[in-house]
Amino acid sequence: MLDRGSMCTKHARATTCVRWNDLYSQLTAPLPTGKKAVQATARARGYVSCLRLDAVDSGSTALSIVKQGEMMVIANVGDSRAVLATTSDDGKVAAVQLTVDFKPNLPQEQERIRQCKGRVFYLDDEPGVHRVWLPDQEAPGLAMSRAFGDYCVKDYGVISTPEVTQRRITARDQFVILATDGVWDVISNQEAVQIVAATPNREKAAKHLVQCAVRAWRSKRPCYAVDDCSAICLFFHSPS
Numbered sequence: 001m002l003d004r005g006s007m008c009t010k011h012a013r014a015t016t017c018v019r020w021n022d023l024y025s026q027l028t029a030p031l032p033t034g035k036k037a038v039q040a041t042a043r044a045r046g047y048v049s050c051l052r053l054d055a056v057d058s059g060s061t062a063l064s065i066v067k068q069g070e071m072m073v074i075a076n077v078g079d080s081r082a083v084l085a086t087t088s089d090d091g092k093v094a095a096v097q098l099t100v101d102f103k104p105n106l107p108q109e110q111e112r113i114r115q116c117k118g119r120v121f122y123l124d125d126e127p128g129v130h131r132v133w134l135p136d137q138e139a140p141g142l143a144m145s146r147a148f149g150d151y152c153v154k155d156y157g158v159i160s161t162p163e164v165t166q167r168r169i170t171a172r173d174q175f176v177i178l179a180t181d182g183v184w185d186v187i188s189n190q191e192a193v194q195i196v197a198a199t200p201n202r203e204k205a206a207k208h209l210v211q212c213a214v215r216a217w218r219s220k221r222p223c224y225a226v227d228d229c230s231a232i233c234l235f236f237h238s239p240s
Contacts, residue, residue: 001063001080001232003180059142059150062162063099063178065234070169072176075162079103079144079181085193087172093197095189100163101181102146105130109145113157132158144181175235182227183209186216196233206231 061078074082082098104110104120110130113120119133123141132142132153140152148160177192187195187209195212199205209231217226 001061001178001180001230003061003078003080003182003228003230059147061144061147061180065176065178067169067234071166072169073164073166074098075164076100076102077146077148077160077162081179081181081184081189083177083179083189083192084167085174085176085197086170087174093174093193095193097189098165098167098176101184102144102163103130104132104143104145106145109157112159113145116155116157118153118156118158132156169236173236175233177206177209177231177233179209179213179231180228182217182229183213183231185227186220187213202233202235202239205233209233 061080062076063078063080063082064075065082066073076082076099079101080099081101084096084098085093086096088094100106102109104113105128110120113132117135119135120130121133122128122130129143132145133139134153134156140150142150142153142158145157146159146161150158154160175193175196177196179192183192192209195209196205199208210229213229213231214226217224217229
């Protein structure tokens with residue numbers, strides 16, 4: 001799942017994610033060792049991407065999940081989100097967030113950026129939307145703290161190091177949703193899993209979720225342009 005600048009996103013789709021998947025398939029070591037390998041690869045690919053195209057002001061988030069048997073390996077750079085739908089003790093579908101939204105308002109992210117002389121603040125007309133700014137310019141106003149590309153702020157605390165985790169899939173787990181921040185800005189984790197679970201045709205579940213997000217944007221934030229909304233749904237079990 002990639003989001004943001006089209007140039008950097010297209011390049012990342014063609015290179016970075018393919019290499020992540022190749023790397024995942026070769027991981028035979030326990031997670032701590034594999035995690036370091038994935039992170040090193042992501043950092044290298046983020047840097048090489050900047051050298052191969054004009055990514056000074058263009059960037060991309062990246063969220064990747066690889067399923068191997070009963071295990072999922074999840075790598076996240078940016079503010080897209082993975083949410084698991086599982087069955088609770090009372091038989092209802094419940095949401096479990098699997099990733100962190102790497103935004104500049106997170107204390108550890110903000111501290112790193114400020115230690116690197118970057119600035120973090122929000123504009124008066126966007127209360128609560130913290131952005132990353134250069135030390136002496138009102139630019140670029142990046143709304144995430146980790147990304148590929150965006151080379152203009154790489155020296156000021158914005159990094160391309162992914163958070164890498166793993167989770168064992170159980171019989172209770174139904175599916176996982178990968179979606180961009182445009183979806184999660186207007187739809188909660190629980191609402192999302194309920195929307196997908198209630199969609200009769202699995203092939204149309206992701207599209208239905210995006211349509212719900214677009215409607216939510218227009219009703220909840222009529223004064224704002226609808227943000228990019230994309231989603232992928234991965235189901236674990238065959239329909240009963």
